[in-house]
Structures are given as C-alpha cells and as structure tokens.
Amino acid sequence: MEVNLISSASPHIHSGSSSRLIMADVIIALLPAAVASVILFGTYALWMILVCIASAVVSEFVFNAVTAKEQTLGDLSAVVTGLLLALNLSTNVALWQGALGACFAIFVVKCLFGGMGHNFANPAITARVFLLLAFSSVAGGANPIINAGVDAVSSATPLELITQGSTDALPALKDMFLGLRGGTIGETCILALLVGYVYLVARKVIKWYIPAIFVCTVFVCSWIITGSLNLALYEILSGGLILGAVFMATDYVTTPIHAGGRMLFALGCGLITVAIRFVFSYPEGVSFSILFMNILTPWIEKLTRNRPLGGV
Amino acid sequence: MALFTKKISAVKVPHHKNTAAVASVVAPPPPEVLIPTNMQSGDACVPIVSVGDKVKVGQVIAKAGSRNSVPLHATVSGTVTAIEPYKLTGRAAEAIRIQSDGKMERDPSLAPPVVKDxxxxxxxxxxxxxxxxxxxxxxxxxxxxxxxxxxxxxxxxxxxxxxxxxxxxxxxxxxxxxxxxxxxxxxxxxxxxxxxxxxxxxxxxxxxxxxxxxxxxxxxxxxxxxxxxxxxxxxxxxxxxxxxxxxxxxxxxxxxxxxxxxxxxxxxxxxxxxxGTPLVSRSITVDGSAVSEPKNIEFPIGTPISYVFEQCGGLKNSPRKIIYGGAMMGKTVTDLNAPVLKATNAILAFDEKDSSKKPAAPCIHCGRCVEACPLNLNPTEFSHAMEIDDEDRRAEILNREQVSLCMECGCCSFVCPAHRPLAENNTAARGFIRKYNAAKKEGGK
The missing domain is CATH 3.40.50.11540 (NADH-ubiquinone oxidoreductase 51kDa subunit)
Known part of the structure; x- marks a missing residue:
C-alpha cells in the first residue's frame, strides 16, 4: 500500500466546534425576535432586517475584495451584525439609514480594526450609536402596528413615559412582555428574546450569568431608586435591555475572556444603564453602557486574571 | 487533606475505547528489532555488546547512562547486526539492531531479584x-x-x-x-x-x-x-x-x-x-481509522511499527498520519521502520479524513481555551505574545502568564472554534521562554 505520511503537532482530534457554527447559533437564537418584529411592526421590519443584513454582507465582501483579503463571509458574523443592528432600529428609521449603519458597523468598526476578532467595540451597537447621533429619527421608538389599547397617538416609549412621570399611560406588564409597546423592532418582544437566551445558554454559546447579572443589576437598582417593584419591572422590560444583555453584552470579541471579568462587565453595564436612565434622565442607556464597558474591557482583563493551578 | 469541592475537569473528549473489551494477545517475534539507547528521559545508555554478538532475551546490552537512566535489555534472542546512529524526537543517540533467531530464548540468568534493603x-x-x-x-x-x-x-x-x-x-x-x-x-x-x-x-x-x-x-x-x-x-x-x-x-x-x-x-x-523478566516487551493499543484489526498486542521493545500493523491485519484506507501515543498528546511518526519504544502505550493510524486539520481562523475571544485549560492558563495571551517581535516584551508577558506551567495536554486546541494551533504555539512559547530565561540567568552572573 502506498503510504504517504504527514507530521503534525498534537492534539490530533478536535471537538468539531467552529466560529461559523457559533454564529449560526446566534442567528437561530435571534430568529424568534426577528419573527416577532415582523408580526409586531409589519413588513417594514422584514425589509429593515433584509436591508441591514445585505448591507453588512456586501460591505464586508467589498472591503475584503478591495484590500485583497481572504473572503470571510462564510463565518456568518456579518450576517449577525446586520441582523442585530436591524433589530436595534425602529420603523421610524429609513431603510437607507439602516443600510448606512450596517455599512458603518462592518466597514469602520470591524474591518478597519482588522476584521473578525479585532474590533474593540461591538459593531452593531456602535452603528446604532452612530445613527443615533447622526439622525434624530433613530432615538426612541415607534409603536407596533398591532393596537394594544394603548394611546396610539403617543409614540412615546415606556421609558420616555416613566421619565415624563406619565406612568398611567404605560402598557400592561403582559403587553410589555409580549412586545406590545413602542420601541425598536427587535427589543420589544421579551418572550422571543428569552427563547433566544435559553437556546444560547443550552447550546453553551453564552454564559447564563452575563445577561442575568446585567438585568438583575438594573432591576435591583431601579427598585431601590424608584421604591416601586412595579416600576422596576417596567425598567427591565423596557428599552433595549434584554436584547442588549442577551445578544450584545455576551459578544465574545468585545468583552472580557475570564468568568470574573465577564461578571464585572455585566455588573458595569447594569450600573451604567441605571445611571444613564436615572441620573442623566436619558431614556436609552443600554447601548451606551455596553459601548462604554467595551472600552473598559482591556482594563477589566488586567484586573481579573486567573491564578494558574500550581502557579504564583 | 485540604477541603475542596470542585474537581478539575477540562474537556470531554470522545473515548474511542474500541479495544477495551478484547483480551490482549502476544505477537509472534518480529524478524528484527531496533533498540534506541535514549528511550528514557535521562541520559542515553552505553552499549556493551558488539556487532556479531549473540544475545538472549533479557540480557543487558547497554548499561545505564550517568543521570536518570536505566539499562537496556535484548528484547529478542538473536544476533547484534548493527549499532547505528539514531535520532529520536530530536535527540541524537545510538540504536542497537538485533536480528531475531525466532526462538525468543530467555537469558538463563534471569531470576527474581533478591533484595534486603x-x-x-x-x-x-x-x-x-x-x-x-x-x-x-x-x-x-x-x-x-x-x-x-x-x-x-x-x-x-x-x-x-x-x-x-x-x-x-x-x-x-x-x-x-x-x-x-x-x-x-x-x-x-x-x-x-x-x-x-x-x-x-x-x-x-x-x-x-x-x-x-x-x-x-x-x-x-x-x-x-x-x-x-x-x-x-x-x-x-x-x-x-x-x-x-x-x-x-x-x-x-x-x-x-x-x-x-x-x-x-x-x-x-x-x-x-x-x-525476573525485565522490561523487554510491552502491550500497546493499536487503533485508528486506518487499522484493520484494532487490538491490544504485546511486542518486544524495538519492533518496527510496520510489523506492528502487519500483526493487526495491516493498514487500510490510505493512512495519512501515524501517532506514537494518544490522539491528544501523541507525536506523529513518518517512518514505518520506527521502533516501538518503552513508553509507547499506543500506536494509532488515521486515514485522510481523520488526519486533516482545518485552517486556522482569527481568534474570536470566546474564552473556551481559558475554560478548557485544566491549569487555568490563558492560551490566547501566549498566542498574542508570540506575535510580538520585541523578545523582552514577549518574555515579560509569557513569564507573567506562566506559560512554563503548560503541560501540553492539548485541551485548548481541541476546543478552539477558530481551529487555532494553540497547543503548538504553547510548545513554541515554552521553548522560547526556557531559552530566554536561561540566557538572562547566564547574562546576570
């Protein structure tokens, strides 16, 4: 028999995991929220999702082609970025604005910093913040097309209502949970987001405690500050908290690598969110908090190094 | 005993213990054995036989080297045909070649040792x-x-x-x-x-x-x-x-x-x-997708691995990779004439599919290697450090992150979704830091 042997370093077997499979899992976990967004906000939500994904994918393709780099679309991370960004925008945002955001996320935040694994901030969040600063239509949210008995004239989000003190106008907690409230297309349906959370935890893609610590921090602090359990519940069901906690505070690339660091990161996100919501009276704190903690990540890493077994 | 609740568990690997239920067998003597003098981790042995000498199983053919060494015994009966240079995983030494007479005659002086203290x-x-x-x-x-x-x-x-x-x-x-x-x-x-x-x-x-x-x-x-x-x-x-x-x-x-x-x-x-039988033979597991009849089988030390596979129904499925030892830590061998060593507990042969590795993709910072490391090390840090050109800076990080503790178990590479060669990099990093620290010590004197 012809024997042509190769030589290679150990180990000689692999677990079979891959970056692509992980990204595929994230996409699967986002699907319930994507479906809910179309049900709640209509076909415009679907168009927003498709446009953002297409823009992200094309941006990455063009960047790699122009800079003569190997194509990396196969790892699916551009799809995740596009989808996440779309879910973070409301139906008040024009499709071209969404496309521009996705392009910014991939081109500036990801590719210019060296591509997959090298960006210091979450591309989708940074793009959302960029759009927020560039266009006033991005702030706040829009009401779902399904009438939930709330005052349809007011397009104020629950957080804006709380800030204004008009707590009587808040939708019922059940409606908050199902997504029948104003907001971005993907953030409102908590039920769908929790399904994604359970899936990601079960698939061991994310650690359960990162979103849990983030959300609990906001809950406990809100309860203390407002003195109302009811309002604290509204606080955690409002805004982009659940979406951000499950899908963005758990982003590998832009968060710490050790368990301790990840806990600290989640705690920091929660505290900053509360500070922005209450101290600065600015309704949307989640995006800024995650972005801010992304920037602190290298310092958190230094604080939370493991002590090796048998080491010093 | 210290109080502890958490056991170290690194990764779950597939078991593939295909040969566990089958009684091990003894192979017929190979026509020839090649016995390297540096099979032990310490100093190489010094041959005391000459070409042409007749030897019997268990007879001492090389005395122990000066440090952390042991004597070598003839593993078949027959004639010494060569004492030749031999290179085993980088360390040059000698090897004694013995042609078997097929009789496996024991050295009559072999007897259980009498010890008193x-x-x-x-x-x-x-x-x-x-x-x-x-x-x-x-x-x-x-x-x-x-x-x-x-x-x-x-x-x-x-x-x-x-x-x-x-x-x-x-x-x-x-x-x-x-x-x-x-x-x-x-x-x-x-x-x-x-x-x-x-x-x-x-x-x-x-x-x-x-x-x-x-x-x-x-x-x-x-x-x-x-x-x-x-x-x-x-x-x-x-x-x-x-x-x-x-x-x-x-x-x-x-x-x-x-x-x-x-x-x-x-x-x-x-x-x-x-x-009174010294270490002249050992049972090894022969397995893998390119082996026709996986089994545990005892061979004289020094048996060429081509003969090992012959005794296991031969190779199949175009073998691409042959490994001394296990799938996680074993070393590849490319020469079918290479001998079974004292520490060879298994010889695995894999087909093309099981031999191929996926190309490395960028690190996504998922932390699975950190979680998998039984010693709590951070393989991604070692990777980053090895990309730094400034040797002092590189050494500073590697020393701080204590790369020298790494035991090269391979868990990090096994779990890496980006298929990065982390374990290989750790080995390189350990080699670098050993040399660097030794040079620093030298310079400091």
Whole structure:
C-alpha cells in the first residue's frame, strides 16, 4: 500500500466546534425576535432586517475584495451584525439609514480594526450609536402596528413615559412582555428574546450569568431608586435591555475572556444603564453602557486574571 | 487533606475505547528489532555488546547512562547486526539492531531479584529497566529515589487512562492485577508508603470492580473512580482530584509526600520481582481509522511499527498520519521502520479524513481555551505574545502568564472554534521562554 505520511503537532482530534457554527447559533437564537418584529411592526421590519443584513454582507465582501483579503463571509458574523443592528432600529428609521449603519458597523468598526476578532467595540451597537447621533429619527421608538389599547397617538416609549412621570399611560406588564409597546423592532418582544437566551445558554454559546447579572443589576437598582417593584419591572422590560444583555453584552470579541471579568462587565453595564436612565434622565442607556464597558474591557482583563493551578 | 469541592475537569473528549473489551494477545517475534539507547528521559545508555554478538532475551546490552537512566535489555534472542546512529524526537543517540533467531530464548540468568534493603531494592528497580510507561519515560527507580529526601506516605497509582483510544493500562489492570499487587507490596515494604490510591476513570467499570475485589482485604489500598474527563491522568490534575493537593511553582511532587506512578509501570516492576523478566516487551493499543484489526498486542521493545500493523491485519484506507501515543498528546511518526519504544502505550493510524486539520481562523475571544485549560492558563495571551517581535516584551508577558506551567495536554486546541494551533504555539512559547530565561540567568552572573 502506498503510504504517504504527514507530521503534525498534537492534539490530533478536535471537538468539531467552529466560529461559523457559533454564529449560526446566534442567528437561530435571534430568529424568534426577528419573527416577532415582523408580526409586531409589519413588513417594514422584514425589509429593515433584509436591508441591514445585505448591507453588512456586501460591505464586508467589498472591503475584503478591495484590500485583497481572504473572503470571510462564510463565518456568518456579518450576517449577525446586520441582523442585530436591524433589530436595534425602529420603523421610524429609513431603510437607507439602516443600510448606512450596517455599512458603518462592518466597514469602520470591524474591518478597519482588522476584521473578525479585532474590533474593540461591538459593531452593531456602535452603528446604532452612530445613527443615533447622526439622525434624530433613530432615538426612541415607534409603536407596533398591532393596537394594544394603548394611546396610539403617543409614540412615546415606556421609558420616555416613566421619565415624563406619565406612568398611567404605560402598557400592561403582559403587553410589555409580549412586545406590545413602542420601541425598536427587535427589543420589544421579551418572550422571543428569552427563547433566544435559553437556546444560547443550552447550546453553551453564552454564559447564563452575563445577561442575568446585567438585568438583575438594573432591576435591583431601579427598585431601590424608584421604591416601586412595579416600576422596576417596567425598567427591565423596557428599552433595549434584554436584547442588549442577551445578544450584545455576551459578544465574545468585545468583552472580557475570564468568568470574573465577564461578571464585572455585566455588573458595569447594569450600573451604567441605571445611571444613564436615572441620573442623566436619558431614556436609552443600554447601548451606551455596553459601548462604554467595551472600552473598559482591556482594563477589566488586567484586573481579573486567573491564578494558574500550581502557579504564583 | 485540604477541603475542596470542585474537581478539575477540562474537556470531554470522545473515548474511542474500541479495544477495551478484547483480551490482549502476544505477537509472534518480529524478524528484527531496533533498540534506541535514549528511550528514557535521562541520559542515553552505553552499549556493551558488539556487532556479531549473540544475545538472549533479557540480557543487558547497554548499561545505564550517568543521570536518570536505566539499562537496556535484548528484547529478542538473536544476533547484534548493527549499532547505528539514531535520532529520536530530536535527540541524537545510538540504536542497537538485533536480528531475531525466532526462538525468543530467555537469558538463563534471569531470576527474581533478591533484595534486603532500600538500596538493593532501588538497584533492582533500576536493573528492571522500567521507566514511566504512560509516556513520560522517567526511570521508575529515580522517581522512587525521592524517598531518600523525605517520606512518601501516599502513592497515587495512575490508571486514569484519559487519552482517547488507549486501553493498554485498562487491559493491564484486568489481566495482571497480580503484578500490580506485587508492586504495591514492594512499595509498602521498602518505601513504607501507607496509602495507595488507584485512580481509574469511570469509563472502565470492570477495572474498578476487579481491582476493588483484588484489594478488598487491604485497607491501605483504595480504588478511586474518577470522572471520565480529559486530562484526568495528568500529574497536577490527578493529584488535585485525588488528594486536593497542588504542586507549587518550582516544587517537586515528592516533597508533598506523594508520588504518582503509572499502573503499567508499577505492574512491570511487580513482574520483574515475580519472575525476573525485565522490561523487554510491552502491550500497546493499536487503533485508528486506518487499522484493520484494532487490538491490544504485546511486542518486544524495538519492533518496527510496520510489523506492528502487519500483526493487526495491516493498514487500510490510505493512512495519512501515524501517532506514537494518544490522539491528544501523541507525536506523529513518518517512518514505518520506527521502533516501538518503552513508553509507547499506543500506536494509532488515521486515514485522510481523520488526519486533516482545518485552517486556522482569527481568534474570536470566546474564552473556551481559558475554560478548557485544566491549569487555568490563558492560551490566547501566549498566542498574542508570540506575535510580538520585541523578545523582552514577549518574555515579560509569557513569564507573567506562566506559560512554563503548560503541560501540553492539548485541551485548548481541541476546543478552539477558530481551529487555532494553540497547543503548538504553547510548545513554541515554552521553548522560547526556557531559552530566554536561561540566557538572562547566564547574562546576570
């Protein structure tokens, strides 16, 4: 028999995991929220999702082609970025604005910093913040097309209502949970987001405690500050908290690598969110908090190094 | 004993213990053996035979080198045909080639050693030629010699066999518990050890049951079932999981009053004291997708691996990779004439599909390597450090992150979703830091 042997370093077997499979899992976990967004906000939500994904994918393709780099679309991370960004925008945002955001996320935040694994901030969040600063239509949210008995004239989000003190106008907690409230297309349906959370935890893609610590921090602090359990519940069901906690505070690339660091990161996100919501009276704190903690990540890493077994 | 609740568990690897249920067999003698003089981790042996000499099985053909070495014995009867240069994993040495006469005639002078004290006991263990048979190849006598410095109340007998595919220790525990028992009695008598823990992964319930029965009347011996996680059999991991102790930086395991000995090594010492047979042969697991008939089979040390495969129904499916040892830590070998070594517990042959590796993608910082590392190291830091051109800066990070603790178990590479060669990089980093620190020490004087 012809024997042509190769030589290679150990180990000689692999677990079979891959970056692509992980990204595929994230996409699967986002699907319930994507479906809910179309049900709640209509076909415009679907168009927003498709446009953002297409823009992200094309941006990455063009960047790699122009800079003569190997194509990396196969790892699916551009799809995740596009989808996440779309879910973070409301139906008040024009499709071209969404496309521009996705392009910014991939081109500036990801590719210019060296591509997959090298960006210091979450591309989708940074793009959302960029759009927020560039266009006033991005702030706040829009009401779902399904009438939930709330005052349809007011397009104020629950957080804006709380800030204004008009707590009587808040939708019922059940409606908050199902997504029948104003907001971005993907953030409102908590039920769908929790399904994604359970899936990601079960698939061991994310650690359960990162979103849990983030959300609990906001809950406990809100309860203390407002003195109302009811309002604290509204606080955690409002805004982009659940979406951000499950899908963005758990982003590998832009968060710490050790368990301790990840806990600290989640705690920091929660505290900053509360500070922005209450101290600065600015309704949307989640995006800024995650972005801010992304920037602190290298310092958190230094604080939370493991002590090796048998080491010093 | 320290209080501890959390056991170290690194990764779950596929077991592939295909050969566990099959009794091991003895191969007919090969036509020729090639016996390298540096199969043990210490100094190479010095040949004392000449070309043309007739030798018999068990006859000493090379005396031990000066440091941490053991003598070599003829493993077949026949004629010495060459003493030739030989390169084994980078270390150049010699190898003695013996043409077999097919008779496997034993050296008539072989007899169980007569020992009366620690000195003569350690000498006899030295004479047996037994080294760490799980892969480390450190002479057993040198390990036991630590008793001269401090008492060793605890002996951990390593029967974890956490590597995929390998079942040679498993079969040894089932088939030769008498030798293991003899070995334990010897350590009781001459090392005055009081506690023997035989650690066995739970994927070997028959071995756990068998040894529990064998040692039922002996309160000093405890069979400890261990979780089937890799690398359960690694020194630091087994020590911690069995006793809660940790070997500190620069510390020797024996200074904690513990030694760890591979179950087959102990059995081979027991065998020498039972019937006078030194380490001339060993059972190895032959398996993998390119092997026709996987099995455990005993060969004289020095048997060419081409002959090993012949005795296992030959190779199939166009083999692309042949490995000495396990799938996680084994070393590839590209020469089919390479010999079975003392520490070779398995020879695996894989087909094209099982040999290929996916190309490395960028690190996504997922932290799975950090989580998988049984020693809590951070392989991504080592990777980043090795990309730094400034050697001082690189060394600073590697020293701070304590790369030298890495035992190259391969868990990090195994779990990496980006298929990065982390373990390989760790090896390179360890090599670099060893040289760098040695040079610094030199310069500092």
């Amino acid at each position: 620690l000195d003569s006991f350690l000498q006899a263990v030295n004479d047996s030629g037994v080294v760490g048979l799980g892969g480390a190849a450190f002479p057993v006598w040198a390990k036991l010699d630590a008793i001269r410095k401090n008492p060793i109340p605890t002996v951990l007998v390593n029967g974890a066999e956490c590597e995929p595919y390998i079942t040679s220790d498993h079969r040894m525990m089932l088939e030769h518990a008498d030798w293991i028992k003899k070995g334990i009695e010897l350590l009781k008598e001459y090392l005055h050890s009081e506690e023997f823990i035989i650690g066995i992964e739970k994927n070997k319930p028959d071995a756990i049951e068998h040894l529990t029965q064998v040692f039922a009347g002996d309160s000093a011996v405890r069979v400890m079932p261990l979780e089937s996680v890799y690398p359960q059999g690694a020194k630091q991991v087994l020590l911690y999981n069995a006793t809660g102790k940790v070997v500190g930086p620069g510390q020797r395991l024996a200074s904690l009053g513990v030694i760890i000995i591979n179950v087959t090594s102990l059995a081979m010492v027991g065998r020498y004291f039972t019937d």
